Amino acid sequence: MEKLKEYIKINPNNPEALHALGIIEYTEYGNDKILKEVIKKFPNYTQNKTITEIIGK
Numbered sequence: 001m002e003k004l005k006e007y008i009k010i011n012p013n014n015p016e017a018l019h020a021l022g023i024i025e026y027t028e029y030g031n032d033k034i035l036k037e038v039i040k041k042f043p044n045y046t047q048n049k050t051i052t053e054i055i056g057k
Helices: 002-010 015-029 033-041 048-055
Strands: none
Touching: 002 015, 015 033, 015 048, 033 048
16 A cells, blocks of 8 residues: 555556555545545546445545
């Protein structure tokens, strides 16, 4: 997970990487903050509908 966080710091405009980190955070800690950030930061990201279904926004 740390390498993924480092990658996101270098490439912050990668919705797939942020999505992956968000899934890890949500699964392990119940934290949906990163997944909500994906939806807000990338409104046209193809997986937003799935993310919304998962977190129940």
